[in-house]
Amino acid sequence: DDAMIVFDGVSKSYNGAVALHETALAVRRGEFLSLLGPSGSGKSTILNIIAGAIAPSSGRIFLNGADVSTVPPRERQLGMVFQNYALLPHLNVYDNIAFPLRIRGASNAEIKQKVGDALERVSLVGYEKRKPREMSGGQQQRVGIARCIVYSPSVILMDEPLGALDKKLRDQLQGEIKKLHRDLGTTLVYVTHDQEEALNLSDRVCLMNGGRIAQLGTPDELYFEP
Ligand code: ADP
Ligand code: ADP
Numbered sequence: 001d002d003a004m005i006v007f008d009g010v011s012k013s014y015n016g017a018v019a020l021h022e023t024a025l026a027v028r029r030g031e032f033l034s035l036l037g038p039s040g041s042g043k044s045t046i047l048n049i050i051a052g053a054i055a056p057s058s059g060r061i062f063l064n065g066a067d068v069s070t071v072p073p074r075e076r077q078l079g080m081v082f083q084n085y086a087l088l089p090h091l092n093v094y095d096n097i098a099f100p101l102r103i104r105g106a107s108n109a110e111i112k113q114k115v116g117d118a119l120e121r122v123s124l125v126g127y128e129k130r131k132p133r134e135m136s137g138g139q140q141q142r143v144g145i146a147r148c149i150v151y152s153p154s155v156i157l158m159d160e161p162l163g164a165l166d167k168k169l170r171d172q173l174q175g176e177i178k179k180l181h182r183d184l185g186t187t188l189v190y191v192t193h194d195q196e197e198a199l200n201l202s203d204r205v206c207l208m209n210g211g212r213i214a215q216l217g218t219p220d221e222l223y224f225e226p
Helices: 043-051 093-103 108-121 137-149 167-184 195-201
Strands: 003-014 017-028 032-036 058-063 078-081 155-159 187-192 204-209 212-217
Touching (some): 003 043, 003 187, 017 043, 017 058, 017 212, 032 195, 043 078, 108 137, 137 167, 187 195
Parallel strands (some): 032 187, 032 204
Antiparallel strands (some): 204 212
C-alpha cells in the first residue's frame, strides 16, 4: 500500500461549528502534499489532527497502515515545523536540535552524529553555540527544520513555515525545503495560503475551502478562478 496517511470519514466541529466536514484523504508515501486555502478553511485542523494535537469529532486516521488511536504519540514518528519556529529560547542551536533525540533517550554519541548531519543539511555548521535570538528569522527556521528532521521522522508536517519571512527569504527557503524533501524522500504535508508556494513545491495540492476539499491534484490539474 503506498498510502502513508489516510483520513476515513474524518470531521471536526467546535461547539457545533464545523471546522472540517467529513473528509476522505490519502497522502502517498514520499509525496509532498500542500494544503492550500484561505484563513479558516480547515488547513491547520487537518494538520493538527494528523499530528494528534486535536482529536477528530468523527472518523479514523491511519498512519503507515496503523490506526493512530492505537499508537502512542511518541511512536508516531512525526516531525513538525511551525510558523513561529517554536525554538526553546534559553537553549543554543545544538541543544534545540538535540532536544527530540534527548527526550527519546539517545546516547551522546548518537546525538552528536545526528545533530551534525542535520546542521549540515540546513547549512548551519558553526552556529551550534548561538542562541535563537542571535539569529535571523531565516536562520531560526533552518534550526526548526533541523530539529524536525534530526530523528528521521516518517512524516514531516509544516504549518506556514515561511509565513513570517520576507519575500527573498521565502524564495530561498522554498528551494531548500524542496531539495531537502528530494534528498530525504519523506512524506511531507505543508500548510500554506500562498498559491505560488504550493504550486512550486508540491507533488499534489489539496485546495481547501470552508472546511472541505475543493480540489485535489497535481499543480497542472488544478483550476483557479481567473
Ligand atoms: P492560522 O490562520 O495561521 O491557521 P489561526 O488563527 O486559525 O491560525 O489559529 C491559531 C490558533 O487559534 C490555533 O491554535 C487555533 O486552534 C486557535 N483558534 C483558531 N480559531 C479559533 C476560534 N474561533 N476559537 C478559538 N480558538 C481558535
Ligand atoms: P486554517 O488553518 O485554514 O486557517 P483552521 O483549521 O485553523 O483553518 O480553522 C478552521 C475553522 O475552525 C475556522 O473557522 C476556525 O475559526 C475554527 N477553529 C479552529 N480552531 C478552533 C478552536 N480551537 N476553537 C474554535 N474554533 C476553532
